[in-house]
Amino acid sequence: MKPNLLTLRIQRFNKEKDPSGWIEPFEVEVRKGMNLLEALLRIQDEQDRGLAFRYSCRGAVCGSCAMRVNGKDVLACRTHVEDLLEKPALIEPLPLFPVTRDLIVDMSAFFDRYRKMEPYLQAKPISPQVEYPMEEEKRKEIDPYINCILCGICFGTCPAFEKDSEFLGPAMLAKAYRFLVDPRDRRNEEILRAVNHQQGVWGCKTVFNCVKVCPKQVPPTYAIVKMRNRVLWYRIRHLISPSQPFGRFFS
Amino acid sequence: MEILSHDILIIGGGLAGLRAAIEAKRSGRDVAILSKVHPLRSHSVAAQGGINAALGNASTPAKDTWENHAFDTIKGSDYLADQDAVEAMCREAMERVIEMEHWGTLFSRTEDGKIAQRPFGGAGFPRACYAADRTGHNLLHTLYEQVVGLRIPVYEEWYALSLVIQEGRCVGALCLHFFEGRIVPFRAKAIILATGGYGRIYLRSTNAVINTGSGSFLAYQAGIALEDMEFIQFHPTSLYGTNILITEGARGEGGYLINARGERFMERYAPHLMELGPRDIVARGTQTEIDQGRGFEGGYVHLDLRHLGREKIMERLPGIRQITVDFAGVDPILESIPIQPAQHYSMGGIPTNADGETELPGLFAAGECACVSVHGANRLGGNSLLETLVFGERAGRKAAEQAGKEKKIPEEMIFRERLGAFQSRLDGIFGRKGEEPSFLIRDEMKAMMTSRVGIFREESGLLAARGKIQELKKRFLKTGLKQKGLAFNNELVQHWELEGMLHLAEAIVEGALARKESRGSHFRADYPKRDDEHWLRHTLAFKTEEGVRLDYKKVSITSYPPKERTY
Numbered sequence: 001m002k003p004n005l006l007t008l009r010i011q012r013f014n015k016e017k018d019p020s021g022w023i024e025p026f027e028v029e030v031r032k033g034m035n036l037l038e039a040l041l042r043i044q045d046e047q048d049r050g051l052a053f054r055y056s057c058r059g060a061v062c063g064s065c066a067m068r069v070n071g072k073d074v075l076a077c078r079t080h081v082e083d084l085l086e087k088p089a090l091i092e093p094l095p096l097f098p099v100t101r102d103l104i105v106d107m108s109a110f111f112d113r114y115r116k117m118e119p120y121l122q123a124k125p126i127s128p129q130v131e132y133p134m135e136e137e138k139r140k141e142i143d144p145y146i147n148c149i150l151c152g153i154c155f156g157t158c159p160a161f162e163k164d165s166e167f168l169g170p171a172m173l174a175k176a177y178r179f180l181v182d183p184r185d186r187r188n189e190e191i192l193r194a195v196n197h198q199q200g201v202w203g204c205k206t207v208f209n210c211v212k213v214c215p216k217q218v219p220p221t222y223a224i225v226k227m228r229n230r231v232l233w234y235r236i237r238h239l240i241s242p243s244q245p246f247g248r249f250f251s
Numbered sequence: 252m253e254i255l256s257h258d259i260l261i262i263g264g265g266l267a268g269l270r271a272a273i274e275a276k277r278s279g280r281d282v283a284i285l286s287k288v289h290p291l292r293s294h295s296v297a298a299q300g301g302i303n304a305a306l307g308n309a310s311t312p313a314k315d316t317w318e319n320h321a322f323d324t325i326k327g328s329d330y331l332a333d334q335d336a337v338e339a340m341c342r343e344a345m346e347r348v349i350e351m352e353h354w355g356t357l358f359s360r361t362e363d364g365k366i367a368q369r370p371f372g373g374a375g376f377p378r379a380c381y382a383a384d385r386t387g388h389n390l391l392h393t394l395y396e397q398v399v400g401l402r403i404p405v406y407e408e409w410y411a412l413s414l415v416i417q418e419g420r421c422v423g424a425l426c427l428h429f430f431e432g433r434i435v436p437f438r439a440k441a442i443i444l445a446t447g448g449y450g451r452i453y454l455r456s457t458n459a460v461i462n463t464g465s466g467s468f469l470a471y472q473a474g475i476a477l478e479d480m481e482f483i484q485f486h487p488t489s490l491y492g493t494n495i496l497i498t499e500g501a502r503g504e505g506g507y508l509i510n511a512r513g514e515r516f517m518e519r520y521a522p523h524l525m526e527l528g529p530r531d532i533v534a535r536g537t538q539t540e541i542d543q544g545r546g547f548e549g550g551y552v553h554l555d556l557r558h559l560g561r562e563k564i565m566e567r568l569p570g571i572r573q574i575t576v577d578f579a580g581v582d583p584i585l586e587s588i589p590i591q592p593a594q595h596y597s598m599g600g601i602p603t604n605a606d607g608e609t610e611l612p613g614l615f616a617a618g619e620c621a622c623v624s625v626h627g628a629n630r631l632g633g634n635s636l637l638e639t640l641v642f643g644e645r646a647g648r649k650a651a652e653q654a655g656k657e658k659k660i661p662e663e664m665i666f667r668e669r670l671g672a673f674q675s676r677l678d679g680i681f682g683r684k685g686e687e688p689s690f691l692i693r694d695e696m697k698a699m700m701t702s703r704v705g706i707f708r709e710e711s712g713l714l715a716a717r718g719k720i721q722e723l724k725k726r727f728l729k730t731g732l733k734q735k736g737l738a739f740n741n742e743l744v745q746h747w748e749l750e751g752m753l754h755l756a757e758a759i760v761e762g763a764l765a766r767k768e769s770r771g772s773h774f775r776a777d778y779p780k781r782d783d784e785h786w787l788r789h790t791l792a793f794k795t796e797e798g799v800r801l802d803y804k805k806v807s808i809t810s811y812p813p814k815e816r817t818y
Contacts, residue, residue, distance in 0.1 A: 033492045033493070033578075033579075035493075035578075041460070044741060045688070045690040046690075049688075049732075049733050049734045049741060049742040050734050050739070050741070050742075051741075052739050052741065054288075054292075055460055055461075056288050056292040056293070056294070056459045056460060056461045057292070057294065057296065057297050057459040057460075058459065058460055058493070058495070059297060059459075059493070059495040059496070059574060059578070060573070060574070060577060060578075061296055061297050061385075061388060061570075062288075062291070062292040062293075062294075062296050062297070062459065063291065063292065064288065064289075064292045078577050078578075100430060101430070101739050107289075114399075115399055118400070119396050119399065120354070120355065120396035120397055120399060120400035121353075121354055121355030121393075121396070123353055123354075123355075126353065128346070128349065128350070128353070129349065130349065131349055131352045131353075131358070131365060131366050132352065132353070133363075133364035133365070134360055134364050135360065135364055136359065136360040136361075136362070136364075136367075139357055139358075139359060139360055140566075142357055143357060143383065146357050146382075146385075146389060146392070147385065147388070149291070149296075149388070150291055179355075182355070182357075184353075184355070185355075216573075217573075
């Protein structure tokens with residue numbers, strides 16, 4: 001293989017053409033600093049106008065171009081092709097989600113879970129003229145979970161789905177935690193109840209795969225462990241004093 | 252024939268579109284959003300540095316006011332902004348920002364727990380409210396969360412192809428379901444265009460790949476003039492190589508611009524504000540250094556943040572660090588960032604009043620695709636996010652009010668007719684035996700716009716640009732499509748978007764050729780002075796069979812008479 005030639009073996013899928021899918025090799029000339037998204041766009045222009053994949057910001061902030069590259073789930077725009085030159089690189093759609101066409105997957109199950117979390121601030125009352133006071137330290141505590149771009153990468157690497165395909169998933173549990181620790185949100189018990197089951201925080205295997213693969217350094221496992229602790233704390237309090245406000249929480 | 256009906260259809264799911272949808276929904280209307288990408292993939296998500304509002308939270312000797320904000324904006328616009336619209340925006344800024352905070356946006360905080368504000372270019376006070384350097388991400392996710400909470404339907408990965416106009420009123424649009432390959436007419440009492448900018452007309456742009464200006468072209472094609480198209484903002488600091496944005500907030504936090512000789516060169520161009528001059532001036536300064544051989548080989552200079560220290564960079568500019576590490580292999584804690592100017596924003600667009608109404612009844616526009624005009628010849632950093640929220644809210648409210656009054660329901664016949672006409676146009680395109688693929692034309696257009704219609708312009712270059720556009724338009728008519736069918740047809744969508752981009756580029760070039768003065772972002776090397784006597788007016792570009800026809804309209808001036816602009 002020529003050193004400046006990139007070979008991509010792309011998993012194709014087109015229901016009408018071949019419902020079992022096929023792998024198609026493409027070669028692209030490499031430019032200095034080129035990333036995988038640019039290479040795919042080049043292929044789409046020059047070699048196969050039908051090649052389907054999602055893209056938007058090309059700066060790793062929009063979450064469109066998540067895909068599997070040599071078995072690892074990544075954002076294409078953030079993947080340097082220099083790292084893929086050694087041998088032909090296998091490009092596949094994200095796992096777990098049904099494939100729509102080529103590298104495009106149907107993420108509706110992902111966003112159904114998102115909606116299930118009621119992911120909008122349910123605020124305590126305040127005058128419309130002023131902001132909620134918040135310590136910068138508190139903001140920093142929430143911030144890592146806010147940075148999630150909902151790209152779906154954490155789902156593919158999470159072993160909890162093997163046991164239960166209805167697992168809420170790392171991104172959604174991080175989202176739940178983001179509202180749980182936000183002092184502006186009046187919910188507490190509701191959020192914990194929504195995650196206190198085998199398809200929620202108790203389904204997690206705490207292997208930290210999601211933390212390792214997240215392109216935005218969101219740490220869902222930490223959120224999950226913290227929520228488990230809160231749930232346990234409520235349980236213990238219930239044992240000691242069953243008349244506490246949250247006493248009936250888990251009965 | 253399938254036909255979908257809503258009181259209000261919003262085309263575009265970025266900040267302006269979502270904010271408009273929320274307001275229209277809260278007014279009790281049946282609202283839907285249609286977007287070519289999932290709303291969270293919109294370009295708004297990439298905004299970094301901040302959103303302006305005169306909250307006065309920073310500790311300064313005098314307290315900031317909305318009037319100060321208005322003055323800075325008008326001066327920044329080189330006096331081309333419509334001052335009544337600017338005043339409305341600055342007056343409502345505080346309410347819009349506080350509202351976002353109440354909906355969950357996680358703004359950075361001052362020591363006393365208020366929304367933190369940082370200095371931004373051309374602003375007399377630290378006025379840009381920020382969420383670290385991911386302000387757009389934070390705002391967009393917050394608004395999308397509200398949209399989910401209000402259960403507003405979103406047609407994701409649909410394209411709006413054509414507006415349906417009947418008896419001088421916009422009554423709907425023909426839209427393509429990209430995955431299923433169906434063109435479906437939408438019937439609506441009001442349509443709000445919120446499709447963003449058209450930075451991808453340029454080779455070097457900070458914009459997302461999806462920013463093709465399709466909404467602006469929908470309006471232009473429908474006979475609406477486009478306003479002030481020659482005013483294109485070039486951001487001084489895009490990452491060398493990929494042109495990904497490096498926020499003005501980096502300079503707001505104290506970053507220096509340094510040339511290859513190690514000089515803080517802004518001393519030559521804005522001796523008082525230095526790196527925090529307005530964008531047009533800093534971009535020209537930076538480009539001048541590069542052009543005159545004081546840049547680094549390849550055409551860039553340095554943005555130096557090292558003196559800010561690790562802690563400040565990690566706390567205030569973590570996203571920037573992530574970008575420079577990921578995309579340039581540079582850690583700003585240890586090294587300077589290589590930067591060059593790149594196209595960033597489109598001040599021009601679809602003319603609207605301060606309620607988002609266009610001259611076509613039933614059609615509204617908001618956000619970057621609109622020209623209210625609050626930015627005039629040069630937008631200040633932190634004002635585009637603000638514009639999306641203020642005018643998204645206003646457009647949503649007004650559209651809801653008008654949709655409530657509109658009792659006439661257009662007959663199905665008109666949609667059937669338009670769909671038929673559109674289908675035969677498509678058959679024509681599909682039937683053509685193409686001589687060349689359209690991406691070659693796209694790439695030539697982009698290179699030409701960056702080289703001839705960039706930061707510095709002059710007549711000879713603009714005439715060459717005019718000639719090139721005519722050539723590209725002719726060649727475009729001979730391009731064909733290899734992909735058949737409508738489902739997943741990237742080629743068709745890109746072909747159709749390219750047609751629009753060529754027309755928008757033509758309007759930019761013609762406006763720039765005619766405007767024989769320098770104002771804000773439009774700098775004519777052959778006419779380097781501002782000329783209020785002849786050119787204190789907005790350009791209007793109409794699409795005709797023969798090409799662009801130009802006209803002009805008055806600038807609205809309330810309390811700030813034009814003055815010389817120094818920083």
